[in-house]
Amino acid sequence: MPNHAASDHYIRVVMGPVGGIPVLIPAAGEGIIEELLPRLDGLLLTGSRSNVQPALYQGPPHLEGTPEDAERDSTTLPLTRAALAAGVPLLAICRGFQEMNVALGGTLDQRIQDLPGRMDHSTPSDQILPKVRTGKAHGVRVDPGSQLARLWSGLDYDPAAVPVNSLHNQGVCRPAPRLRPEAWAPDGTVEAARVDNARGFAVGVQWHPEYDWQTDALSRRLFETFGDAARRHAAARMELPQAVAAE
Numbered sequence: 001m002p003n004h005a006a007s008d009h010y011i012r013v014v015m016g017p018v019g020g021i022p023v024l025i026p027a028a029g030e031g032i033i034e035e036l037l038p039r040l041d042g043l044l045l046t047g048s049r050s051n052v053q054p055a056l057y058q059g060p061p062h063l064e065g066t067p068e069d070a071e072r073d074s075t076t077l078p079l080t081r082a083a084l085a086a087g088v089p090l091l092a093i094c095r096g097f098q099e100m101n102v103a104l105g106g107t108l109d110q111r112i113q114d115l116p117g118r119m120d121h122s123t124p125s126d127q128i129l130p131k132v133r134t135g136k137a138h139g140v141r142v143d144p145g146s147q148l149a150r151l152w153s154g155l156d157y158d159p160a161a162v163p164v165n166s167l168h169n170q171g172v173c174r175p176a177p178r179l180r181p182e183a184w185a186p187d188g189t190v191e192a193a194r195v196d197n198a199r200g201f202a203v204g205v206q207w208h209p210e211y212d213w214q215t216d217a218l219s220r221r222l223f224e225t226f227g228d229a230a231r232r233h234a235a236a237r238m239e240l241p242q243a244v245a246a247e
């Protein structure tokens, strides 16, 4: 039986550093978007074991057994495009980052670990479960002139090697025309990007900041910034003049 679900970590992070009340969006297809969109303060695209259907980016079929979720794709891809057009702040994590790229016309690598010269970004089997998620797997290099670097300003970190966790097989292959990569793994995998000319905050990360925001200041700042953008969008929607002026 299909489930419409989000892991508890996303619920807690929205109620925590984002500062909002999470409302789960059913994977019910694009018919819900017109009514839903005007009610959204922000859109958080979550990670998932499932993968974007290759037909949506003209990719080769998945290896047999690779999980897909057609219902999610049929909801999140058009919703992402609509949210961006409406200026709804967007934070995309892991699968969410991949679907943000596909929604805007980019393509995906399906098994990065099988590509020559690339690293294995998948869930390491030699670590105990909680550490896989809260521990760090590799560094990412962040463009010092990027939105991500601006968002992290004042925090103590090395932009040449920001440690992140890694729980994915797929990744951005050809970035969508509007996707601006801002951080990379040592093997060149795109680890973070913003959407060019977005009307509001629109950032995606390939790693999972929802697992360590309580201890990692960079993860926390990402969610706080998304929350601030969502509050500004909410206030602007309600036509509060003071909030619009502050944007």
Ligand SMILES: N[C@@H](CCC(=O)NCCCC(=O)O)C(=O)O
Pocket: 046, 047, 048, 049, 050, 051, 093, 094, 095, 096, 133, 167, 168, 169, 170, 171
């Ligand atoms: N299936 C995709 C996306 C990976 C992803 O979003 N994983 C979520 C895992 C969450 C967890 O295990 O805690 C891929 O493999 O690239």
